[in-house]
Amino acid sequence: MTRSIFNRYDICCSSKFFRTLINNLINNLRPSQILPVFLLLAVVSMTAIFETAQQLYYINRYQLADGASFTELLKYQAIKWCIWLLYAYLLFLYSRKLAATEYIKSKDLWHVVLVIIGLVVLNILTISLVQMLMNQGETSWTVFWKEYVPFITFQKAPVYTLAYIAFTVIMIYYHKNKLLQVEVMKLGELKQSHSELYRHLSRSYTDQVSVLSLKVGTKQKIIPTDDIRWIEADDYCVNIYSDNTTPDSMRTSLKALEKQLGPHFLRVHRGAIVNMNVVQEMCAHKNSHIKLHDGTTVNVAQSKIKMVREYIAARAS
CATH class of the missing domain: 2.40.50.1020 (LytTr DNA-binding domain)
Known part of the structure; x- marks a missing residue:
C-alpha cells in the first residue's frame, strides 16, 4: 500500500503534470494577473534550485549519502514549494479581504500572524507526511512525529515563515492597488457624467446676471x-x-x-x-x-x- 501511494505521488510530481497545471493556471488568468503570478513562480523556482544546490553541496561535502543527484533532490524541493504555493492561495484570499478594510488595525496584524503560523504548521505536517510516503523506509506515526516533523521544522519553518510574511505584504499592496484603480475609474466616470451634465445645463443657463x-x-x-x-x-x-x-x-x-x-x-x-x-x-x-x-x-x-x-x-x- 505504501509503495502504491508512493507511485501516485511520483506520477503527480512528474514534469508532464506540472506543465499541465501551469498551462491551465495561465489560461484562467486575467492579463493583469499574468505578470505577478509569473514573478511569484520565478522566485519560487529560483529558491527551489538554490536550496537543491545547497543540499547537494552539503551531501557531497560531508558524504551524507551516496548517489544523490541534482534532479532527484530538485523533485523533492519542487514538491515542498508546490505545497507552500497551495497553502499560499489561502493567504492570498485572506490578504484580499484584509486589503478591503479602510484601516489595518493591530488586531488584524495579530490575525495575520496566527494565519501564517497555522499555514507553516500545515506545511510542515503535509510535507512530512508526503516525504515519509515517498521514501522507502519505515512508515509509522512514531517515525512521522520523531523524525520527519522535527527535520522539516528546522529545515523549512524559518524560510516558509519569512516567505509567507513577504507574500502577505506584497499581496496586500497588490489588492490595495487594484482597489485604488477601481476608485480612479469610478472618479473618471463621475467626472465624465458631471461634465455631460454641465454641458447640458450650460445650454439652458448662462453665468450672466440680470x-x-x-x-x-x-x-x-x-x-x-x-x-x-x-x-x-x-x-x-x-x-x-x-x-x-x-x-x-x-x-x-x-x-x-x-x-x-x-x-x-x-x-x-x-x-x-x-x-x-x-x-x-x-x-x-x-x-x-x-x-x-x-x-x-x-x-x-x-x-x-x-x-x-x-x-x-x-x-x-
Whole structure:
C-alpha cells in the first residue's frame, strides 16, 4: 500500500503534470494577473534550485549519502514549494479581504500572524507526511512525529515563515492597488457624467446676471442690468450709472463685471463698459466717443472702434 501511494505521488510530481497545471493556471488568468503570478513562480523556482544546490553541496561535502543527484533532490524541493504555493492561495484570499478594510488595525496584524503560523504548521505536517510516503523506509506515526516533523521544522519553518510574511505584504499592496484603480475609474466616470451634465445645463443657463447687488451701509441695493447705462472704473471700485441721478459705487473690477453682464454690454475702453441698447450715436474721429440717449459721452479706445462698429452694424441688420 505504501509503495502504491508512493507511485501516485511520483506520477503527480512528474514534469508532464506540472506543465499541465501551469498551462491551465495561465489560461484562467486575467492579463493583469499574468505578470505577478509569473514573478511569484520565478522566485519560487529560483529558491527551489538554490536550496537543491545547497543540499547537494552539503551531501557531497560531508558524504551524507551516496548517489544523490541534482534532479532527484530538485523533485523533492519542487514538491515542498508546490505545497507552500497551495497553502499560499489561502493567504492570498485572506490578504484580499484584509486589503478591503479602510484601516489595518493591530488586531488584524495579530490575525495575520496566527494565519501564517497555522499555514507553516500545515506545511510542515503535509510535507512530512508526503516525504515519509515517498521514501522507502519505515512508515509509522512514531517515525512521522520523531523524525520527519522535527527535520522539516528546522529545515523549512524559518524560510516558509519569512516567505509567507513577504507574500502577505506584497499581496496586500497588490489588492490595495487594484482597489485604488477601481476608485480612479469610478472618479473618471463621475467626472465624465458631471461634465455631460454641465454641458447640458450650460445650454439652458448662462453665468450672466440680470441684476447687480450692491451693499449700501447695512442694506443691499438691487440694480437691474437693463437700467444700467454705463459703468466707469474708479480705482479698486466701479461707478455704475443707471436711471438714478447719482452713480452707485461697487467694490469690484470691470473685468469681473464684463463676464457677468449680457452681450449688449461692451468694453469700449479700459475704463468703461457701455450698455449698447442706450447708445444714440458713435463719433469716430481723432477723439472717438459714443453718445448715450441722455447726452452722456463715453470715450472709445482706438483698439475698440472696429468692435463697436461691427456690433452696431450687426444690430442694424
